[in-house]
Amino acid sequence: MLYLNKEFEKKIGWKTEEVKDVDLMEKVYPDPVCRRQALEYMQKASVEWKEFRVQSRTGKSIVSEWSNIRLKDGTQISIGIDITRRKQDEEKLKQYSEHLEKMVDERTKALREAQKKLLLKERLAILGHFAGSISHEIRNPLAAIDSSVYFLKMGMGEGNEKVRKHLGRITSNVHKATSIIESLLNLTRMEKPKAEIHDLSELVNDALQSSKIPDTVEVVTSFSESISINSEREQIRMALKNIIKNAVQAMDGSGKLMITACIVKTGNAELVLTDTGPGIPSENLNKIFEPLFTTKAQGIGFGLSITKMIIENHGGTIRAESEPGDRLLLTCP
Numbered sequence: 479m480l481y482l483n484k485e486f487e488k489k490i491g492w493k494t495e496e497v498k499d500v501d502l503m504e505k506v507y508p509d510p511v512c513r514r515q516a517l518e519y520m521q522k523a524s525v526e527w528k529e530f531r532v533q534s535r536t537g538k539s540i541v542s543e544w545s546n547i548r549l550k551d552g553t554q555i556s557i558g559i560d561i562t563r564r565k566q567d568e569e570k571l572k573q574y575s576e577h578l579e580k581m582v583d584e585r586t587k588a589l590r591e592a593q594k595k596l597l598l599k600e601r602l603a604i605l606g607h608f609a610g611s612i613s614h615e616i617r618n619p620l621a622a623i624d625s626s627v628y629f630l631k632m633g634m635g636e637g638n639e640k641v642r643k644h645l646g647r648i649t650s651n652v653h654k655a656t657s658i659i660e661s662l663l664n665l666t667r668m669e670k671p672k673a674e675i676h677d678l679s680e681l682v683n684d685a686l687q688s689s690k691i692p693d694t695v696e697v698v699t700s701f702s703e704s705i706s707i708n709s710e711r712e713q714i715r716m717a718l719k720n721i722i723k724n725a726v727q728a729m730d731g732s733g734k735l736m737i738t739a740c741i742v743k744t745g746n747a748e749l750v751l752t753d754t755g756p757g758i759p760s761e762n763l764n765k766i767f768e769p770l771f772t773t774k775a776q777g778i779g780f781g782l783s784i785t786k787m788i789i790e791n792h793g794g795t796i797r798a799e800s801e802p803g804d805r806l807l808l809t810c811p
């Protein structure tokens with residue numbers, strides 16, 4: 479004799495009087511494997527709760543927990559609890575905790591990045607302090623050497639060819655040393671930009687005009703629309719000149735430099751500079767913005783770090799990509 483209580487009838491849909499001619503187990507557990515497991519569990523008459531997924535008369539899947547009691551007279555009572563809601567809540571909680579974990583991971587990563595940046599900034603600040611204090615001391619003797627060499631050359635007239643050659647070497651090395659000091663000062667003493675609204679194409683043309691570009695390098699600019707950015711003209715000129723100089727050097731005298739600009743989804747301006755040089759190996763893409771990273775015999779490795787600092791001081795970003803093609807992307811608010 480099988481008796482189904484009111485709650486079972488309500489939830490699962492079958493009534494006591496209906497199941498005389500129906501295999502209730504088959505209806506409730508359509509999957510034979512589950513049915514066998516459920517039957518075995520019932521036969522064991524274990525009081526421990528075990529989870530089973532049952533199917534209601536209307537086909538609804540209900541997650542339930544079952545416990546069985548066998549009375550002394552052999553009567554067996556099976557008690558089931560609908561835990562679908564609890565399961566759904568547990569699933570939601572699991573998803574939420576996974577989401578939280580992901581968020582914590584992301585925040586930790588961002589924090590590490592920020593810490594790395596801070597460390598670099600600290601290193602630069604120390605370097606800046608050091609550079610600032612000795613730069614004048616070095617700049618003045620360099621200027622004195624430069625002018626003395628100039629007067630020596632003047633005084634010599636045609637003079638000894640070998641001596642002239644060595645004086646020339648002194649001059650060029652003095653200029654190189656001076657430019658290292660200038661770059662160091664630029665990098666470490668960059669002031670907060672005094673920003674004004676400027677037309678981006680004007681800023682680009684300004685930088686192009688003040689750069690040394692051989693006739694054999696073709697420059698193509700393309701601006702999708704008139705774009706204004708809030709920036710300090712001199713700083714942006716310096717930033718762009720460094721990129722243009724790199725492009726010209728990379729193309730070894732001849733090639734094509736393409737400069738395009740547009741407004742991206744975020745509302746920021748994006749400037750893309752592409753040259754037809756050999757490109758940047760992917761393993762160097764992250765290093766090129768670090769101070770003192772250079773692959774050039776005569777390079778110092780200041781150009782792009784100064785550019786990066788300027789762009790970031792303007793609230794923008796700079797990145798290099800090697801796919802598709804090699805290009806530098808600048809975004810500015």
Ligand SMILES: Nc1ncnc2c1ncn2[C@@H]1O[C@H](COP(=O)(O)OP(=O)(O)OP(=O)(O)O)[C@@H](O)[C@H]1O
Pocket residue numbers: 720724725728753755756757758766767771772773774776777778779780781782783
């Ligand atoms: N357009 C480019 N094509 C290929 N490599 C580039 C390009 N621009 C930069 N690089 C790489 O990035 C490195 C760093 O550039 P960065 O301008 O900071 O220093 P540098 O040009 O080597 O020296 P400096 O600018 O101080 O004279 C370069 O040495 C070069 O390897």
Ligand SMILES: [Mg+2]
Pocket residue numbers: 720723724780781782
């Ligand atoms: Mg450079």
